Amino acid sequence: MTYLRTNKHIPERSCCVCRVRTDKRKLIRLVRSPEGIAVIDIAGKLPGRGTYICPDDECITRAEKSGALKRALGASVQPELWPSLREYAGGLTVDAGMKIRSILGLSRKSGALLVGAENIERCRHAVIVLFASDCSERVKDFAMTHDHVALGMNVEELSRTVGSRGGVQVVGLPVTTGFAKKLKRLEITERGSAFEH
Ligand SMILES: [Zn+2]
Incomplete structure (x- = not known):
């Protein structure tokens, strides 16, 4: 499916789970904190090793099961990251609706x-x-x-x-x-x- 066309050049990134390549603003960025923990980069500006994930339950659940985030970041993933990630992704979707x-x-x-x-x-x-x-x-x-x-x-x-x-x-x-x-x-x-x- 295609969506609203845009002529602007926007940097693209891939989701670490489904590998879909898209406008990086449509993905959630996560980084490896100095303590070696995976954190959500809400402003998209945190330094450090980063990766991207689609803001939807399908990719988040797959990441949780497969360890894709852990591998992409080389960071430890705290159990509380998953509910935060779902809440953050859900907020983006609800807001759009x-x-x-x-x-x-x-x-x-x-x-x-x-x-x-x-x-x-x-x-x-x-x-x-x-x-x-x-x-x-x-x-x-x-x-x-x-x-x-x-x-x-x-x-x-x-x-x-x-x-x-x-x-x-x-x-x-x-x-x-x-x-x-x-x-x-x-x-x-x-x-x-x-x-x-
Ligand atoms: Zn994805």
Whole structure:
């Protein structure tokens, strides 16, 4: 799947578990502290040997089971690191969901939000298309022809978010609106985490 396009050059790093290479801001950095312990580098500026991991439960659980972090850092991993790492990763994801919900709710109220593929197609401007996790293949194919975002919410949640009784699979924001610009500032990762910049 592809996500919001960006022209800026951003340094890339690999997750120490799944090896996916991506914008380093979409990964969590960990470093080996001077005491030889693995710590989360929240500001991304701590010195020392570092490694990166995806901010999602799949990679964190695999790291915990496989010892990948320990190997990547040559550091000892305290048991309390795992809940902290999950909490930190979860915060990033929840935050992204809330921001997207707020953008959708406000744009709906202001009349800027295009609800449904027909309204998106009728728009004369370029549109960022956002689709529900359980939308039809046809809607997904339609979304792929635009700048698009795979939402971490299903049809029911999307419908509720935009104040509809149900059945909303896809919505769109014309790129000319402030809401689209706000959305573009969120870097949304493949698994629904987002970083604002
Ligand atoms: Zn990963």
